[in-house]
Amino acid sequence: MDLSYTPEEEAFRAEVRAFLSEKLPRHLSEKVRLGKRLTKSDMVSWHAILNAQGWLAPNWPKEYGGAEWDAVQRMIFEEEACLAHAPRIVPFGLSMLAPVLMAFGSEEQCQHYLPRILSGEDWWCQGYSEPGAGSDLAALKTRAVRDGDHYVVNGQKTWTTLGQHANWIFCLVRTDADAKKQEGISFLLIDMNTPGVTVRPIVLIDGEAEVNEVFFDDVRVPVENLVGEENKGWTYAKYLLTHERTNIAGVGFSNAALATLKHVAASTQSGGKPLDQNPYFAARMALAEIDLMAMATTNLRVVSAAAKGQAPGPESSMLKIKGTVIRQELSSLLCRAAGPDAMPFLPDYLDGGDNVPAEGPEHAPAAAPNYFNMRKLSIFGGSNEIQRTIITKAILQL
Numbered sequence: 001m002d003l004s005y006t007p008e009e010e011a012f013r014a015e016v017r018a019f020l021s022e023k024l025p026r027h028l029s030e031k032v033r034l035g036k037r038l039t040k041s042d043m044v045s046w047h048a049i050l051n052a053q054g055w056l057a058p059n060w061p062k063e064y065g066g067a068e069w070d071a072v073q074r075m076i077f078e079e080e081a082c083l084a085h086a087p088r089i090v091p092f093g094l095s096m097l098a099p100v101l102m103a104f105g106s107e108e109q110c111q112h113y114l115p116r117i118l119s120g121e122d123w124w125c126q127g128y129s130e131p132g133a134g135s136d137l138a139a140l141k142t143r144a145v146r147d148g149d150h151y152v153v154n155g156q157k158t159w160t161t162l163g164q165h166a167n168w169i170f171c172l173v174r175t176d177a178d179a180k181k182q183e184g185i186s187f188l189l190i191d192m193n194t195p196g197v198t199v200r201p202i203v204l205i206d207g208e209a210e211v212n213e214v215f216f217d218d219v220r221v222p223v224e225n226l227v228g229e230e231n232k233g234w235t236y237a238k239y240l241l242t243h244e245r246t247n248i249a250g251v252g253f254s255n256a257a258l259a260t261l262k263h264v265a266a267s268t269q270s271g272g273k274p275l276d277q278n279p280y281f282a283a284r285m286a287l288a289e290i291d292l293m294a295m296a297t298t299n300l301r302v303v304s305a306a307a308k309g310q311a312p313g314p315e316s317s318m319l320k321i322k323g324t325v326i327r328q329e330l331s332s333l334l335c336r337a338a339g340p341d342a343m344p345f346l347p348d349y350l351d352g353g354d355n356v357p358a359e360g361p362e363h364a365p366a367a368a369p370n371y372f373n374m375r376k377l378s379i380f381g382g383s384n385e386i387q388r389t390i391i392t393k394a395i396l397q398l
Helices: 007-023 026-033 040-053 071-083 091-104 107-119 233-248 251-267 279-307 315-342 347-351 367-378 384-394
Strands: 124-127 143-147 150-157 168-174 185-191 197-202 211-222
Touching (some): 091 107, 091 124, 091 168, 150 168, 168 233, 185 211, 185 233, 251 279, 251 315, 279 315
Antiparallel strands (some): 143 150, 150 211, 168 185
């Protein structure tokens, strides 16, 4: 296979760079660069800018308003957006639900929900994990019982990322308690404003309430909100997770983090020398870069195959594991580079605007919160232990 870029792909990269230079608001890129927390308004505004450009849904077909980029173009855009410190697009509606609707939903569902995802009228969150059903997702207990033209839903979801902003949630619910675990599950679309839905924030170790618990108490959901067939939801869930895990590799995020780390290590003094000349630190930084280069090559192979129409397979699990480990290591090294300056917890700075002063070097205030936040990467989207089991069975045939 040829892993070099074509002239057309290089021209596309230049077009993306020009767009980011012109359209990415400076205050947003500065927030991302400094590790400050984005508000809903920040995320919505970048969403609208990309939508106006027609680049919000790079993997959607044009008939639904997408850019219909191939896998290489999507990778190039992600790389350039990360290096420009663009906000990450919230993936739940665009990259998770939408592919499921297009593959398994009705045409009426596609025509109704997809335009609302693009316009930002609907903000979706994911209702997968439950207490006792995270890594073993099929152990979920949230029930949906048919009652005429509705399902009545009772149960609890947890670790619902950005659910505090959402007006819709896509949920896995158990519709046949007597079937095998994977065979009695359905995929429901639930309006968060329906009576009986309660959202409760969970404050994480980095001090941010990024995730939530969501409770369902006799929530009535119209039957037409069922995606695909009743009790076939596990098939749709696995399809969605494959897309989620491919995105979790985060090569672009790691490239941007490595660039920041190199700059910090070169400008930070340790023992009278720049930190990047400390043998221990330099060795860890070099190892992380080598791992990143190897993973990027594997990612290119997967992307190249995807561009030829091949669906991502267990390679998604390999990318998920390695990608999360590298991002955790880079956040650890940046925290070490900040040293004692990373110790103060400065929520006013992290949540504040341009006028809130930092303490110490500009990379220090967010170093520790980012380090702690990165711990989640190896857990969500199917823990790395689960991914290793998938590799063991699917690739090694053990």
